[in-house]
Amino acid sequence: MDSLLSDLRARVILAQASGKPLSIHGGGTKDFLGMKGAGTALDMSQYAGVVSYEPTELVVTARAGTPLVELEAMLAENGQMLAFEPPHFGPGATIGGCVATGLSGPRRAAAGSARDFVLGVKLLDAHGRMLKFGGEVMKNVAGYDVSRILTGSLGMLGVMLEVSVKVLPRPERELTLRYAMLEAAAIERLAAWAAQPLPITASSWVSTQDGGELRIRLSGSPSAVESGRARLGGDAVPASEADAWWQSLREQTLPFFAARPLWRVSVPPVTPPLALGDTIIEWNGGQRWISTTQPAEAVRSAAAALGGHATLFRPESIAEARRVGVFHPLDPVVEGIHRRLKSEFDPQGIFNPGRMYSYL
């Protein structure tokens, strides 16, 4: 590992000296997200391995290249999990890519997002120096929360070497319930349930021939799940079908997700139906996947008018993505802060330039 680290360091220093950008990747499973540039590949997949895992401290520290499947299997053996339920999008997914893209799965609305669980990051900076931010403890306000801002930063501020992530116990029991329901009614129902102390850890709405189907997942102790079920009614989905359902949603293997372009619209959960096109709704209404032929400007202004934003999650073509941009344009003051952060952390622009926005 030491020689790998020296090699990574040398590559960064060389990039800094030559001005030739790097394109950081693990298993390449999230290559589709954003505008992947033509930089020299910096392969993190060999820099792998769990550094420390202390179940009773609820924290695991792993090198960036550690496969997500291995990490999750180890946690499962100890009855624990990554509570934000990250999508893999492929067998080669790594914890580094998981944190760098900051994507969360079905459990996000209930348990929290990727960045809510990141406790610390070891970073290789633009000068090849190793910096440690955060740590292995949740209560830590010494200095700025750089490890949380690195989450979802798509590699633009440096090379993540190691991450420390908070883990939680797996629920003792889970149960999925389904209801025939139209989109508007489903959104209202989810809002009403969210205001009550119910053990709902995932939700989905899809359109069907009869209008639509709402599914929710209950998780917790047997008594919590049973009393939840008694209050919420609905039809129980058999366990194996339920697991397959949430997995296919998380991994986007359902036929719906083959649509191109595929938009991700993030809005306040209790937002009425967007009427932009065919849709799958998650996160109590907070995450909406849209398949539409409407132009990007229309999708973005609709999202913005409702207090949200829209991401061209899977574009029709790279040319189209380049033309309209993948991520929602930033407000000018916020953009100014972004530009200064980028230039402070990556003065030569060697780390994944253009991956998120063309100017970063």
Next chain:
Amino acid sequence: MNAPLDAAQDALATARRQAEVVSALRQVVPEHCVMYREEEVRPYECDGLSLFRELPMVVVLPETESQVQAILRLCKRLQVPVVARGAGTGLSGGAMPHAGGVLLGMAKFNQIRRLDARTCTAVVQPGVRNLAISEAAAPYNLYYAPDPSSQIACSIGGNVAENSGGVHCLKYGLTVHNVLRVRMVTMDGEIAELGSEALDAPGLDLLAVFIGSEGMLGVVTEVTVKLVPKPALAQVIMASFDHVETAADAVAGIIAAGIIPAGLEMMDQRATAIVEPFVHAGYDLSAAAILLCESDGTPETVAAEIARMTDVFERSGATRIQVSTSEAERLRFWAGRKNAFPAAGRASPDYYCMDGTIPRRQVGRVLLAIQEMEVRYDMRCANVFHAGDGNLHPLILFDANDPDSVRRAEDFGAEILELCVQVGGTVTGEHGVGIEKINQMCVQFTREELDAFHAVKHAFDPAGLLNPNKVIPTLARCAEYGRMHVHAGELRFPELPRF
């Protein structure tokens, strides 16, 4: 040697500067919002950490956001530092004024703009008290989860600045997990909205870096918080242990059993002895450590969880276990923990509340080390501990009227913080660095890491006028302090030569 003349010239320059700034401020805010006479500004000279005081040059108490913008613009133009203040309850001197600067009091921003039970959100101004949010949400069976012990007085703007936690943060998260959006004014006087009422916002997570930034990146003018449903029932176990290590093992046992309690707190014998006469909660004064462990949820869930927790405590060797049988009793069990700081005020002329976080498994070792320090510094130190997340609050009892006592208290505190870093923790879990722990930042971070923090600051506040000389030490300061950077988790070997 023209000392008297120099002093007179300095005083004149200061007076001229003050007049210039006051006059400029009066152009943008009503006269009653600007104060500069000593008797008017003295109440603002410190926050909850009265060891550190500084009279500000001017105090401004704006009433509207556009006034805040105008104030910051003119301070930028005149190069005047600005320190923002909420309720002034902070414990690290984060709101201590700058002698040549403006103290920007946000207390008039005390309105709850909107409380929406349907979306479970509240839009509040930064001066609104933490508890006031939960009180307003109560009719809807909702509440705002982060509950620092000062919640009756502290402001939500201050909570954002410190990323405040509280007893329930193990299960319900810190401020950063419960805030959706912050609206702030930059030092240029521009408005920026960080986060959103959706579950995320485009770009880098500026909201996450802003929360906990101790007033150094912008001035908050509005916050959207998440409200959570009140659980049907809460019950607390009070368990006594005859050794600190046994209590620490019991804490690990709870987590190992896959339980995330609503609250899990430890008090050592000295802390219990101080609070019991004050609150009469029925604490076991012979116990070396007491654990308070709470469960919340439906009656069935709570019953099952309390049974599992009791089982863990019994197997860990608890000498006494009591379970609250009513809401009043539950609050009484908690009263000692929640009133530990004021109770300490009864036991000693003054107390110095420390704040550090350590890996939970190190608590036994750290408490033993603190007992040894008590002897060396000849002072008493009571300890309350957020056992669930390793956040330790040593309470050093001292006498502020005795300079030797003050010095020993500060040294005792510094040694505890450095020990926290050595065992793999951090110098501050929730009170912030402020001015108090700025030297210890030299111990916890390398020069390059501190430079990265300066880079973040520079991206938000290139002029460096927001709350300067707090939190992130300069190279010069670290050199002056003279402490070596201590790698987390590595023990110090004092017998080895330093250079």
